[in-house]
Amino acid sequence: MKKLSWAWLWPIVWMALIFYLSHQPAGVSSGISSSLARHLFDVVAPIVPVEFETIHTLLRKNAHFLAYFVLSILLVRALRKSGVGLARAIIWAFVGSSLYAVTDEVHQLFIPGRSGELRDVLIDSAGAATGLFVYGIVSRMEWKQQKKASAHQ
Template identity: 45%
Template sequence: MRDRKGKNRLVFVVSWTAVFLWMAIIFYLSAQVATQSDELSQGIAEKLFSVIAKAFPWLSGEYIQANFIVRKSAHFLSYLMMGLLTMNALRRSGVKGLRLVAIAIVICVLYAISDEVHQLFVPGRSGQIKDVLIDSGGAIVGTVFHRLFERRG
């Protein structure tokens, strides 16, 4: 009995640590000045664009569009992951049912809002409502995925 409580406590701590580490990563990336952030996404976009051009030579498009897609996909995917991690941590905390989903989404959306406000104070960056909406969409998809696979398990 004692080992089970200890294991549950460890899983609880690890689950919430993962959420807070993920939040720290998002914060770190948001704290990058505009030139650093743009260099990172441009580097990814260049690699993505070269792979797409080789795989689908008939497709043409502007590199800027690839950079835009990379930047917005990063928003969506980072909050999808945050939704998954938050759902897991809340479930380990004993939260159940639709309350679990609602609390996870609220946590993620509030963090997305705070992230965009944070960017208002970073040189060259700006807080954008559309980014909060993209982040929120990713969080919702992450929570729904977690809920679907949780029920199957």
Template identity: 45%
Template sequence: MRFQIQKKVVEVVSWGLVVGWMGLIFYLSAQPGEQSADLSGGITELVNEIVEQVAPAAEFKMDEVSFFVRKNAHLFAYMLLAVLTLNAVRRSGGHGFKSMGAAFILSVLYAISDEVHQLFVPGRSGQVSDVLLDSTGALVGIVLYAVISRGLARKRQTEEANKKV
């Protein structure tokens, strides 16, 4: 009975993290264009400072760095969304490729809804290219999750086999 309650709590927390991350994506997408550009600009400046310390002789254009930061933010946001979603689906009893497919579809549908949402935000626009980038991030997240999960499962199996010997 206690194990079942703990399992249910983990499942609810897992889905809570998915919803929370979706909420953060929604919040950031609801920022007007100017405010979003300011946030990207601040992150770009931070990246610039780090690069200057690591490689002072490096030359690059700020608009290129800004583009890189913005696009990688999409990739990272949906990579993490897919990881959180796949974890929640598996905690809810999903297995194998079906759970991966469900996590991918959920992530892509959210990416589409996010770009549609941005159509209604002043100074923002919805981009099909962003949905493709978000989908790529989701796919990367799912592959990483699967590779790490498989590695951990093999390690556990090896440890259990060694205990029996």
């Protein structure tokens, strides 16, 4: 039971972090991402001709993708530790991640200067799908390795 509790703690903590970051008013959120984008721009601009705004947008959208990439993996792991089969766990982790993305964008409608964007839900869902795809590949490789190891015993 203790392992099961820990398995569910991580997706809940990650969802709380997403909620916290989404709850930042537009000025605060933009300030955080602008600061990070400025550092990235200072590194990239001397090598590749790029506008600051392009770097800023890519950083923000990739943050969406990465946040839900991680969330989906945390959810699928918790579901697997709860005894759910791999295929069902992947489906439910995708559904859970995508629904959380929708609620996150609705939540932002109530934050000063923020908006809910369908495009962000699609980016979030793409991140979740990619995370689950990677998880599925790694799980399959581990299964094949275990099967091969047990055949040699």
